[in-house]
Amino acid sequence: MCTIYRNIVLISLYSVIYGNKIISETGEVHISREEQDKAVYDEQVKCYHSILYDPYPPGVYCNRTWDNLACWPDTPAGSIVYQPCPNYIQGFYSLGNASKRCMPDGQWYVNPAKQINKTWTNYTQCLRSRETPAHVSNLLMVHIEYIQLMYNTGYGISFVSLLLAVFIMLKFRKLHCPRNTVHINLFISFILRAILSFLKDLLLVQGLGFSFDVEWTSTDTVLFIEDGTHWECKLLYTLFHYVLTANYMWILVEGLYLHTLVYVSVFSERGSVKWYYLLGWGTPLLSVIPWVIIRLTLENILCWNTNPTLGYFWVLKGPIALSTLINFIFFINILRALFTKLHKPSTSAARRNRYRRLAKATLILIPLFGVHYIVFIGVPENLNPTAEIVKLYFEMFFNSFQGFLVAVLLCFFNQEVQMEIRKSWYRLCSKPDPLYIQQAQLLVNSYDGARRPRESRSNLHSDKHMSSEGSSGMIDGCLCKWTLDKNGRLRCSFVKTAPLKSSRPKKNLLVHETKM
Known part of the structure; x- marks a missing residue:
């Protein structure tokens, strides 16, 4: 009951009723088929009466015409005529405007997309609501x-x-x-x-x-x-x-x-x-x-x-x-x-x-x-x-x-x-990148760590060889020196250092054997 009562109130407040025709708040037309046919017939009679008896304007213009929905007056060539959408067509929105174009030669526009040799009226606005609900x-x-x-x-x-x-x-x-x-x-x-x-x-x-x-x-x-x-x-x-x-x-x-x-x-x-x-x-x-x-x-x-x-x-x-x-x-x-x-x-x-x-x-x-x-x-x-x-x-x-x-x-x-x-x-500032140096140094250290076991074995062999020849027991070393070239890239150059004394104790085994 509440829903029915609310609908009755809304219709009474927001609608205009003409017999069996209702125009809602948004302008949408609700009309019976009999009332629509009668309204179209009445408008057509009025239009034909205007076509037959009203005087014609001078100059180039498009003739007044009936397009089966509405009557259009004489329109100067090269212009567009507007009028409100018909309020007697079911589903139309009367708040919009329909338009019709008169071509420069005095002929009504024919839409080639419709593929029919008839004049065309733009009822686009009549087919959708022109108002937005609250x-x-x-x-x-x-x-x-x-x-x-x-x-x-x-x-x-x-x-x-x-x-x-x-x-x-x-x-x-x-x-x-x-x-x-x-x-x-x-x-x-x-x-x-x-x-x-x-x-x-x-x-x-x-x-x-x-x-x-x-x-x-x-x-x-x-x-x-x-x-x-x-x-x-x-x-x-x-x-x-x-x-x-x-x-x-x-x-x-x-x-x-x-x-x-x-x-x-x-x-x-x-x-x-x-x-x-x-x-x-x-x-x-x-x-x-x-x-x-x-x-x-x-x-x-x-x-x-x-x-x-x-x-x-x-x-x-x-x-x-x-x-x-x-x-x-x-x-x-x-x-x-x-x-x-x-x-x-x-x-x-x-x-x-x-x-x-x-x-x-x-x-x-x-x-x-x-x-x-x-x-x-x-x-x-x-x-x-x-x-x-x-x-x-x-x-x-x-x-x-x-x-x-x-x-x-x-x-x-x-x-x-x-x-x-x-x-x-860092290249623009002509300074070495400390993070890059650190990562490169870690790579060098890891490389040196991988070489150290092999070098220890080779050094042991060289110690025996040097001691057998009566060498001074010095071990040659090298130092990685980091430099920055003109392009800002880091370069590692290995520089030989002075011979270092071996920290290993002298072996007198061969001497004793010689004395024996």
């Missing part, structure tokens, strides 16, 4: 500014950090290897994704098209100009979908490469790079080209920025969802391999730290593998406003900041990169 405006309209600020900041930070990462990877020759080649291509895909996201926000007017693709009405409403090919904005969205798919594919390549390192003991890195290129930059063409053909032939509307038929959109979304699922499987397998290795630690300290190390590895792999994409991969499009806002915050944050996280993990936290930067810094 609960949506209080949430989405307030949060949309913060969401836009958040992802613009994220893409800006990611763009700068990725450019720096690519410069570092290309600058140092010692970093040129197949592993870093995969990293560089992943960085480039994130950079292109950020660039196209910025271009969409800067060049498109309210997401509809370029400034020459739309027009403003007297009520400050943006309308899309139907005539023309609009190839510029369609090309922009095609490039955006290609770069977006390529970005997902290079994330898959990263997962495949790491999975191969963990599970395949022997494989050729250089031989597999060309296949990585094909998977990263070539595979997106297999989905983007069919999607372009479908949009050109079956759904060539607007700038291809809407997806009225979800089945066509899955031509693009399908490969992305498949790559996300495969990467998630790689993620689970790598975590399983890490857990297996950490499950049997050799020391008690390793046993205490195994969960911490596993958690650290998990947090590192999540942005690298794009695991966060799996969260909303099966979420339906039509959600309530609160869930939609949560989804937007989650997706926009990770989508925009993922490039920055990948650059930090694969470049800035890379020990090889840090070592090359340290060496370059």
